Amino acid sequence: MSTPPPPSPPDPPVSAPWGLPAPAALPGLLTEWDRALRAHERLKHGRLPAPVAQAGSVLREPAPETTVAALERRLGTRLPPAYRTFLLTSDGALAQPGTGALPQPGLLPAAAVRWLRDSDPEFVQTLVFDTIAPHPPNAATGVVHPAFDLDFNDRPVPERRYLDTERTSTGLKLGHLLYALDIGHDDNGGHILLNPLMVGADGEWEAWNLAAPTGTRHRSFTALLAHDTGRHRTRLHQRQSEAAEITHALAAAEHIARDPSAGLLSRIVAVRTVIRAAGPGHLRDLMLEWAHSPDPGVRRVAVAHLGPLQPPHPPDDDTTPGPSEPHPSVLRHLIRELIEATTDPDPGVRAAALPWLAASADPAARQAAVALLISPDLESWVIGRVGAEGRDALYDAWSLSRHPRLLQQLADLGDRRAVPGLIDALTTPGTPPAQEAQLIRCAAGPGDPALVPALLATTERRTTRLADVAQTLQKLGAHEEHAQVLTRLLRRATAATLNPDHPETPDPPTTPDEHHPRDTAGRRIIRNNGNNDPNPTGTTPPGLEHAIFQAARLDHPTTTAALIALCERAPTPSLVRALGWTTHPDRTTTAVTTILRAATDPTTHLAAVDALEQMATTTTGDRAVWPTSNTLADTASMSATGTPTPPPTLTPTPAATAALDALATLAELDDLAALRALARRHDRRAQRPLLGRLRSPDPALATQAAQGLRDLRDPGSCHTLLQVITPDTAPDVQATAAHALITLHNIRSTEAMNRLGRGTDPDLHRLADLWTDTTP
Numbered sequence: 001m002s003t004p005p006p007p008s009p010p011d012p013p014v015s016a017p018w019g020l021p022a023p024a025a026l027p028g029l030l031t032e033w034d035r036a037l038r039a040h041e042r043l044k045h046g047r048l049p050a051p052v053a054q055a056g057s058v059l060r061e062p063a064p065e066t067t068v069a070a071l072e073r074r075l076g077t078r079l080p081p082a083y084r085t086f087l088l089t090s091d092g093a094l095a096q097p098g099t100g101a102l103p104q105p106g107l108l109p110a111a112a113v114r115w116l117r118d119s120d121p122e123f124v125q126t127l128v129f130d131t132i133a134p135h136p137p138n139a140a141t142g143v144v145h146p147a148f149d150l151d152f153n154d155r156p157v158p159e160r161r162y163l164d165t166e167r168t169s170t171g172l173k174l175g176h177l178l179y180a181l182d183i184g185h186d187d188n189g190g191h192i193l194l195n196p197l198m199v200g201a202d203g204e205w206e207a208w209n210l211a212a213p214t215g216t217r218h219r220s221f222t223a224l225l226a227h228d229t230g231r232h233r234t235r236l237h238q239r240q241s242e243a244a245e246i247t248h249a250l251a252a253a254e255h256i257a258r259d260p261s262a263g264l265l266s267r268i269v270a271v272r273t274v275i276r277a278a279g280p281g282h283l284r285d286l287m288l289e290w291a292h293s294p295d296p297g298v299r300r301v302a303v304a305h306l307g308p309l310q311p312p313h314p315p316d317d318d319t320t321p322g323p324s325e326p327h328p329s330v331l332r333h334l335i336r337e338l339i340e341a342t343t344d345p346d347p348g349v350r351a352a353a354l355p356w357l358a359a360s361a362d363p364a365a366r367q368a369a370v371a372l373l374i375s376p377d378l379e380s381w382v383i384g385r386v387g388a389e390g391r392d393a394l395y396d397a398w399s400l401s402r403h404p405r406l407l408q409q410l411a412d413l414g415d416r417r418a419v420p421g422l423i424d425a426l427t428t429p430g431t432p433p434a435q436e437a438q439l440i441r442c443a444a445g446p447g448d449p450a451l452v453p454a455l456l457a458t459t460e461r462r463t464t465r466l467a468d469v470a471q472t473l474q475k476l477g478a479h480e481e482h483a484q485v486l487t488r489l490l491r492r493a494t495a496a497t498l499n500p501d502h503p504e505t506p507d508p509p510t511t512p513d514e515h516h517p518r519d520t521a522g523r524r525i526i527r528n529n530g531n532n533d534p535n536p537t538g539t540t541p542p543g544l545e546h547a548i549f550q551a552a553r554l555d556h557p558t559t560t561a562a563l564i565a566l567c568e569r570a571p572t573p574s575l576v577r578a579l580g581w582t583t584h585p586d587r588t589t590t591a592v593t594t595i596l597r598a599a600t601d602p603t604t605h606l607a608a609v610d611a612l613e614q615m616a617t618t619t620t621g622d623r624a625v626w627p628t629s630n631t632l633a634d635t636a637s638m639s640a641t642g643t644p645t646p647p648p649t650l651t652p653t654p655a656a657t658a659a660l661d662a663l664a665t666l667a668e669l670d671d672l673a674a675l676r677a678l679a680r681r682h683d684r685r686a687q688r689p690l691l692g693r694l695r696s697p698d699p700a701l702a703t704q705a706a707q708g709l710r711d712l713r714d715p716g717s718c719h720t721l722l723q724v725i726t727p728d729t730a731p732d733v734q735a736t737a738a739h740a741l742i743t744l745h746n747i748r749s750t751e752a753m754n755r756l757g758r759g760t761d762p763d764l765h766r767l768a769d770l771w772t773d774t775t776p
Contacts, residue, residue: 026082026085026086026089026222026225027085027089029222029225029226029229030059030086030089030090030225032229033225033228033229033232034057034058034059036229036232036233036236037058037095037100037228037229037232038052038057038058039232039236040100040232040233040235040236041100043236044235049094051094052094052095055094057094058093058094058095058106059089059090059093059094060090060091060092060093060094060109061090061091062087062088062089062090062091063087063088063091063109063110065088067087067091067110067111068084068087068088068110070110071087071110071111071113075113075115075181077196080194080199080203080204080205080220080221081202081203081204082204082220082221082222083183083194083205083221086221087110091109091110092106092107092108092109092110092112092184093106093107093184094106095107096184096185096186096190096192096211097184097192097209097211097224097225097227097228098190098192098209098211098216098228099186099188099190099211105184105185105186105187106184106186107183107184107192108182108183108184108185113181113182113183114181114182115179115180115181115182115617116177116178116180116181116182116191116193117177117178117179117180117614117617119182119185120182120185120189120191121553122549123177123189123191124177124178125549125577127174127177128147128174128175128177128178129147129573129577129610143156144672144673144676144704145175145606145609145673145676147173147174147175148173148175148176148676149173150173151171151172151173152171152172152173152174152215153171155171157171158731158732158763159703159707159732159735159736160731160732160734160735160736160761160763160764160767161763163735163736163739163767164763164766164767164770165206165217165218165219165223166770171217172208172215172217176195176197176198177193178613178614178617179195179196179197179617179680180193180194180195180196180208181193181194181195181196181205183221185211186211190210190211191208191210191211192207192208192209192210192211192224193207193208193210194206194207194208194221195207195208197680197711199742199743200219200220200742200743200771201742201745201749201771202220203745204219204220204221204222205220205221206218206219206220207219207220207221207223207224209224249273250273250274253270253273253274254270254274254282254283256270257270257271257274257283257286258283258286264295264297264298268297268298268301271283271286271287271301271305272301283305284306284334287301287302287305287306288302288306288333288334288337289302290302291303291306291337291340291341296344296345296346296348296349297348299341299344299346299349300346300348300349300352303337303338303341303349303352303353304352306334306337306338306356307338307352307353307355307356308356335357335360335362335364335365338353338356338357338365338368339353339357339364339365339368341353342354342357342368342369342371342372347379347382350372350378350382351379351381351382351385353372354369354372354373354382354385354386354390355385355386355387355389355390357369357372357393358373358386358389358390358393358394359387359389359390359393366392366393366396369386369390369393369397370393370396370397370400373386373393373394373397373401373403373406374397374400374401374403380405383405383406383409384409386409386413387413388413388414391410391413391415394406394409394410394413394415395410395415395417395418398410398418398421402421404425404435404438404439407421407422407425407439408438408439408442411439411442411443411445411446412442412445413445414445414446414447415445415446416446416447416448418445418446419446419448419450419451422439422442422443422446422451422454423450423451423454425439426439426440426443426451426454426455426457426458427454427457429461433462436458436462436465437465437468440455440458440465440468440469440472441468441471441472443455443472443476444471444472444475444476447475447476448476449476449477449478451472451476452473452476452478452481455469455472455473455481456469456481456485459485459488463488463492466485466486466488466489466492466547467489467544467546467547469485470482470485470486470489470547470550471546471547471550473485474550479554479556482550482554483554483556483558483559484558486547486550486551486554486556486559486562487551487556487558487559487561487562489544489547490547490548490551490559490562490563490565490566491562491565491566493544493566493570545574548563548574548575548578549574549578551563551578552577552578552579552580552581552582553581555581555582555583555584557584557586557587560579560582560584560587560591561587563575563578563579564579564587564590564591564594567579567594567598568594568597571594571597571598571601571604572604573603573604573606573607574607576594576595576598576604576607576608576610576611577607577610577611577614578611579591579594579595579611579615580595580610580611580612580613580614580615580659581614581615582615582655583615583653583655584655585653585654585655588615588654588655588658589658591615592612592615592658592659592662595608595611595612595662596608596662596665596666598611599666599671599674605673606673609663609666609671609673609674609677612659612660612662612663612666612674612677613659613663613677613680613681614659615655615656615658615659616652616656616659616660616663616677616681617656617681660678660681660683663677663678663681663683664678664683664685664686667685667686667689668689672693672701672704675689675690675708676704676707676708676711679708679709679711679712680711682711682712682713682714683712684712684714686708686712687709687712687714687716687717690705690708690709690712690717691705691709691717691720692705693705693708694706694709694720694721694724694733694737695720695724699730699732699733702724702729702730702733703730703732703733703736706721706724706733706736706737706740707736709721709737709740710736710739710740710743713743713744715744715746717740717744718741718744718746718748719748721737721738721740721741721748721752722737722741722748722751722752724737725737725738725752725755725756726755727758727759727760731759731761731763731764734755734756734759734761734764735756735763735764735767737752738752738753738755738756738767738768738771739767739771742771749771753768753771753772754768756768757769
């Protein structure tokens with residue numbers, strides 16, 4: 001490799017960045033977003049969540065400047081201008097883009113904002129590293145690290161197209177999740193993120209909406225809000241314009257539902273359509289008739305729609321029913337029908353009736369639910385239909401029958417009355433193994449530390465329970481006991497238990513679809529049926545794999561020592577990555593040595609680089625260990641003299657320093673993956689080798705170098721970056737080099753845009769037009 005040119009002196013930053021719209025215009029956009037969102041939610045659901053209705057807005061009180069400044073100190077970086085303005089206007093919100101009005105949590109207040117790797121590490125671990133196994137590095141296609149070089153749909157998208165967020169709005173590079181800022185999430189696990197690896201000329205970070213099924217990218221937080229405002233306005237207009245059509249359609253559906261000559265399936269579909277739109281009481285008379293149908297499928301539909309008609313109190317002739325409640329005599333009739341359904345020969349009918357009877361305040365309904373629950377031939381899945389409102393009926397049935405499935409459901413619902421029964425069952429040697437395993441998993445529900453000794457007792461009888469017990473102890477907050485069990489599990493593990501089929505190699509790769517379902521367009525789905533678990537089956541990862549992740553996150557002296565010893569005996573990618581969570585100075589040297597040894601093996605090389613990068617980004621308490629120098633964000637906060645105020649900085653811990661030194665060692669050995677990781681950590685040791693690769697005749701290698709220099713963000717690279725933007729250079733190299741100059745907010749970015757515009761590539765022309773709007 002030829003000797004690279006020395007870094008050029010840095011150019012002065014421009015006086016101030018701006019974008020469209022400017023952060024100063026953000027309060028007006030927030031007002032529009034709030035109004036459009038509430039109007040759409042009110043029309044869609046007929047009401048707003050209580051906190052939003054009470055406040056009259058989804059916006060909160062402004063955050064004080066001191067609170068925002070404290071967040072920046074904690075994160076170790078300057079916030080992007082628009083998001084900073086948002087916090088100073090509204091400290092979070094009772095809603096979030098993509099999901100709508102929520103009582104909790106919505107867009108987070110400043111005090112709750114975290115790096116995603118800290119707020120939801122398992123989400124990052126699963127999404128990022130599940131991408132790697134089926135896609136090994138491939139120099140021919142330019143894939144050095146699949147998580148950073150492939151988009152969310154597992155495709156190596158050309159960089160010049162990936163940079164165009166308007167055309168590739170669903171193409172997420174999952175490796176960026178390691179650096180994303182978590183600014184909002186919902187109860188289903190959908191996140192709103194800001195991505196500091198992709199920055200515009202106005203200092204704005206790219207915004208990701210992972211509350212959408214396949215995830216979407218927007219060039220800034222402002223663009224995300226504007227998109228969501230337009231989405232609510234469009235849907236509001238559609239719903240208003242369709243109101244007359246909906247009324248006509250409901251009338252037609254009710255006619256079909258009541259027409260005996262119509263096909264049965266058509267009638268059932270019509271019933272569900274009407275009840276979903278008009279409420280469960282709309283076809284009450286028809287449902288009472290259907291409850292006696294000879295067809296069990298019809299009876300299931302009827303009972304399922306009669307149950308919600310019960311009010312939360314028993315029928316009372318002396319009480320005036322509410323405007324949406326039937327007369328007490330009708331309620332008694334409904335309850336009799338539901339009670340009668342508990343003796344139906346079809347289990348689906350019984351399952352439809354049970355949750356409503358168990359939750360009822362009527363004594364006869366409760367008694368019927370208990371009688372059904374203690375029935376010896378009741379299917380287990382029917383018991384699982386009982387929710388939190390039916391816990392009293394469950395406890396009564398458990399007290400009478402002592403059936404373990406009832407105890408398990410009671411514990412799953414978090415009822416502490418299950419604790420004595422759980423302790424008795426877990427400490428009884430005769431408990432069947434399958435039943436014991438189920439009880440161990442549900443023991444975390446009540447959250448009672450009194451269960452800890454009973455859980456430990458099961459590990460003395462059966463060491464196969466160690467992984468399940470460790471997971472439950474973690475949920476109970478029993479940290480020392482959790483560490484003890486994990487240590488025992490790791491010390492017992494061997495190459496054969498890590499992978500019985502191939503004891504000397506890591507787990508065989510799986511196809512992307514085994515972990516990530518896709519929509520009809522072939523795009524991977526993040527959120528599946530309201531669950532953000534990327535595993536489409538919803539099952540827990542294999543016990544030992546999950547235990548390894550628990551042990552790594554715990555960073556306990558004994559568990560870390562056991563992890564290191566196991567990794568030395570039988571290194572696998574998951575074990576090597578686990579060592580990246582090591583932060584204690586007494587164990588860092590040994591962990592780094594083990595990781596570097598794994599880096600020499602092609603099967604664990606990428607895992608070793610990942611571990612070192614993770615170690616360099618670990619946190620200590622609330623202090624993020626990120627020695628960043630966010631040049632582009634510096635210009636977003638100028639002093640009165642026009643001089644950039646220095647960004648917040650954090651001193652690297654010994655673990656982070658050791659990891660960076662190890663990455664630098666690998667980079668010196670021509671390890672491009674390690675070099676890219678070093679650049680993402682803003683370590684200047686990456687600059688000279690990246691500058692040398694930037695002039696490589698290999699377009700894939702030169703693009704990787706340009707991406708690394710963009711991540712590094714050192715102004716000394718600007719001169720060389722501009723020099724490669726020529727017609728003789730590959731389009732992806734030109735696009736990435738220009739974006740690096742924009743990210744640095746360098747005065748040469750204007751010339752870079754002119755050069756792109758003078759070329760012949762249409763993608764570069766489009767980028768030049770797009771970036772010119774935000775380039776000073």
